[in-house]
Amino acid sequence: MTPIAPPATPPSERQQTILAAALAVFSEKGIAAATIDDIRQRSAASVGSIYHHFGTKEGIAAALFAQGLDDYWARLIAATGAEARAERAIDALLEAHIGWIVAHPDLARFLFARRQAVSPEYEQAIRQRTAGHFKVLFELFKPWFRQGVLRRLPFELYGPLLLGPAQELSRLWLGGRAQADPRLSVKELSGAAWRSLASDATLAATLPQESP
Numbered sequence: 001m002t003p004i005a006p007p008a009t010p011p012s013e014r015q016q017t018i019l020a021a022a023l024a025v026f027s028e029k030g031i032a033a034a035t036i037d038d039i040r041q042r043s044a045a046s047v048g049s050i051y052h053h054f055g056t057k058e059g060i061a062a063a064l065f066a067q068g069l070d071d072y073w074a075r076l077i078a079a080t081g082a083e084a085r086a087e088r089a090i091d092a093l094l095e096a097h098i099g100w101i102v103a104h105p106d107l108a109r110f111l112f113a114r115r116q117a118v119s120p121e122y123e124q125a126i127r128q129r130t131a132g133h134f135k136v137l138f139e140l141f142k143p144w145f146r147q148g149v150l151r152r153l154p155f156e157l158y159g160p161l162l163l164g165p166a167q168e169l170s171r172l173w174l175g176g177r178a179q180a181d182p183r184l185s186v187k188e189l190s191g192a193a194w195r196s197l198a199s200d201a202t203l204a205a206t207l208p209q210e211s212p
Contacts, residue, residue: 011067015053018043019067022060027106031061031116062122065114066129068107073133075100080137086144086202087194093137094166094190098182101170109174134159151199161196165189 011019021043025034036057040047054060079096083089101108110117118126138158144150153161166189172178195203 012053014045014049015063018045018050018053018060019064021045022064023106023110026061026064026110026117031110031113036060058119058122061117062119062126065111065117065122065126068104068111069126069129069133071104071107072100072111073130073137077133077137077140080140086141086149087198089140089144090162090194090197091186091190093162094186094193095183097163097166098170098186098189101174102181102183105174108170112171112174148199149202150197153197158197162193165192 018039022034022039025038025042029038034057036047036050039045039057039060040050043050050060054063076093076096079092080089083092114126138155141150141158145152169178169182169185169189173182198206
């Protein structure tokens with residue numbers, strides 16, 4: 001399996017052109033139907049250049065997937081890390097998620113088509129890459145766990161509770177089954193995530209106090 005590691009240097013202009021062409025071709029024709037020649041024609045690159053940089057169509061798809069994944073998680077991590085309060089960090093996380101989806105719909109559809117986009121020889125590397133990004137994000141929340149602001153739960157629950165409903169809304173919107181701008185739902189989604197993760201003591205402290 002060819003490892004998918006962060007590049008030592010940013011992708012060259014030629015590599016970026018090929019990846020952008022591949023995304024356009026995958027979006028128009030579907031991943032399975034797309035060919036190297038389709039990508040060559042769209043990118044105006046030679047077959048030799050494509051094979052030199054990426055090897056195969058599967059290599060192009062894996063590189064595009066890794067690049068999209070890195071960009072998505074970088075936005076989430078930066079937005080979350082900029083906040084000093086747990087509730088606001090969850091708001092920022094959901095804002096970043098939905099904002100990225102709306103800004104990059106074709107790339108988001110490609111990432112959601114993981115089973116078709118990532119061939120078996122690249123699957124483990126992509127899984128490791130995703131887990132690494134989530135670990136970085138999770139580290140940002142650890143102080144609030146220690147302080148008792150957030151609940152301590154089995155690790156595997158945090159991803160679904162934080163992003164599960166937003167992921168589902170994103171799928172619906174990208175598939176044309178939800179017409180409203182998903183950014184209008186960020187507050188509702190972040191509120192639900194906050195209520196599911198905040199400790200009982202934290203929630204009790206934020207409830208309005210009744211007048212005597």
